[in-house]
Amino acid sequence: MKISYYPGCTLKNNAKNFEDSALCSLKRLEVEAEELERWNCCGTVFSLATDDLIHHLAPIRNLIRVKEANTNKVMTLCAMCFNTLKRANERVRSDPESLDKINEFMYREEVKYEGDVQVLHLLELLRDEIKFENIAKKVVKPLKKLKIASYYGCLLVRPKEIGLDDVENPTVLENLMTALGAEAIDFPYKTECCASYQTVDKPENVADRTYQILTSAQAQGAELVSLSCPLCAFNLDYRQKETVQKYPEFKNMPILYFTQLMALALGCPEKDLRLDLHYIDPKPILREKGLL
Amino acid sequence: MRINISRKKIKDPFVTKVEELSGQNLLACYQCGKCSAGCPAVSEMDILPNQIIRYAQLGLKDELMRSKSIWICASCFTCNARCPKGINIAEVIEAIRQILLRKREDHLKVEKLSDAQKADVPPIAIISSMRKFTS
Numbered sequence: 001m002k003i004s005y006y007p008g009c010t011l012k013n014n015a016k017n018f019e020d021s022a023l024c025s026l027k028r029l030e031v032e033a034e035e036l037e038r039w040n041c042c043g044t045v046f047s048l049a050t051d052d053l054i055h056h057l058a059p060i061r062n063l064i065r066v067k068e069a070n071t072n073k074v075m076t077l078c079a080m081c082f083n084t085l086k087r088a089n090e091r092v093r094s095d096p097e098s099l100d101k102i103n104e105f106m107y108r109e110e111v112k113y114e115g116d117v118q119v120l121h122l123l124e125l126l127r128d129e130i131k132f133e134n135i136a137k138k139v140v141k142p143l144k145k146l147k148i149a150s151y152y153g154c155l156l157v158r159p160k161e162i163g164l165d166d167v168e169n170p171t172v173l174e175n176l177m178t179a180l181g182a183e184a185i186d187f188p189y190k191t192e193c194c195a196s197y198q199t200v201d202k203p204e205n206v207a208d209r210t211y212q213i214l215t216s217a218q219a220q221g222a223e224l225v226s227l228s229c230p231l232c233a234f235n236l237d238y239r240q241k242e243t244v245q246k247y248p249e250f251k252n253m254p255i256l257y258f259t260q261l262m263a264l265a266l267g268c269p270e271k272d273l274r275l276d277l278h279y280i281d282p283k284p285i286l287r288e289k290g291l292l
Numbered sequence: 293m294r295i296n297i298s299r300k301k302i303k304d305p306f307v308t309k310v311e312e313l314s315g316q317n318l319l320a321c322y323q324c325g326k327c328s329a330g331c332p333a334v335s336e337m338d339i340l341p342n343q344i345i346r347y348a349q350l351g352l353k354d355e356l357m358r359s360k361s362i363w364i365c366a367s368c369f370t371c372n373a374r375c376p377k378g379i380n381i382a383e384v385i386e387a388i389r390q391i392l393l394r395k396r397e398d399h400l401k402v403e404k405l406s407d408a409q410k411a412d413v414p415p416i417a418i419i420s421s422m423r424k425f426t427s
């Protein structure tokens with residue numbers, strides 16, 4: 001299977017661990033991910049104001065790149081890219097007049113966008129096309145006895161119209177972790193917002209959320225948290241520094257991308273996991289379970 | 293806090309502007325409070341999400357534009373997902389932010405961030421906060 005792939009900027013620097021582990025896993029699953037040519041930043045957030053068309057140009061231009069790659073399907077990894085690309089796509093599909101305006105504005109593009117690209121998250125590809133039972137068959141190192149809480153945050157599941165699973169109680173990540181042999185832990189804060197970009201000017205607010213979210217996962221017995229967004233990952237991992245300063249009794253816990261856990265179970269080499277890119281070192285718990 | 297309500301305020305163009313930019317019908321709200329009950333940020337807010345809608349209905353422009361809440365909301369869409377009247381509260385808050393930002397009243401002063409602050413966070417954080425908090 002071949003699929004066009006849109007990485008987004010953060011996967012090319014801070015979240016190299018997300019990209020490398022995803023690409024290695026896909027290889028093991030016999031999927032060829034072809035990175036789009038000349039992709040640009042999607043803008044990270046979908047513009048909510050009704051008259052704000054200009055900010056939809058960036059995501060729509062990426063969808064033109066998909067057409068130029070002679071396909072009409074694109075896969076994303078970052079939850080924010082997924083949300084922005086998919087919402088912009090739905091926006092122009094439901095409003096041909098704004099699509100015309102956007103196309104006119106991009107008159108130098110050789111391809112006109114017609115609303116015909118499908119935006120997929122890797123999790124959807126794994127669940128709906130490859131299927132978890134087939135992934136389970138390729139597991140060489142089951143994540144036995146590893147207690148993993150899955151964190152969705154906001155943008156994989158909201159708004160409902162574009163979310164990839166149930167808006168209040170998604171289970172796709174837990175089901176994947178179970179297929180990898182892990183013990184999936186459910187917890188009530190799995191779709192609670194981590195305070196997002198507030199991390200730039202209000203890190204103390206993020207520390208409060210990180211405390212609430214992670215202590216809730218720990219109370220259910222989780223040993224680590226898996227997720228799918230580089231911003232959530234930064235907030236829940238690196239902001240544990242501020243969290244401990246504010247809440248001295250807080251116990252640190254490792255945060256991993258779901259793709260790192262999948263890559264581990266599928267037997268990818270350690271260099272593709274990039275376990276060095278974490279604030280809280282995940283190696284001790286993985287060693288303790290005999291996984292490294 | 294004393295709040296003055298008047299016909300003049302209710303008819304202020306601000307109310308129409310908020311409705312236009314958000315695409316929402318403010319009067320659909322019946323103040324059930326479900327949006328505020330589920331909002332993860334209420335402990336940091338001075339005006340709660342359901343109050344924001346009420347204030348907007350009443351044209352309490354100054355109170356809304358001065359509020360901390362509009363910069364605390366992170367557009368997480370929990371309120372939107374739960375409103376029984378289908379109101380997109382996050383879009384209403386965005387409209388108020390936009391009214392200020394379009395007057396070049398930036399909330400985030402990028403030039404005032406220290407190098408350490410900027411170096412600490414990933415591009416996804418910087419870009420999204422600039423997209424939400426600057427014009």
Ligand code: SF4
Binds near residue numbers: 008010040415
């Ligand atoms: S949202 Fe992400 S990863 Fe997506 S393109 Fe932009 S900052 Fe970059």
Ligand code: SF4
Binds near residue numbers: 152153
């Ligand atoms: S949880 Fe935080 S970073 Fe993650 S999607 Fe929500 S706002 Fe984004």
Ligand code: SF4
Binds near residue numbers: 323325341377378
């Ligand atoms: S949930 Fe909807 S109807 Fe209820 S107070 Fe909030 S906006 Fe109004």
Ligand code: SF4
Binds near residue numbers: 330368
């Ligand atoms: S979108 Fe804003 S107001 Fe609504 S629940 Fe999230 S933080 Fe609260």
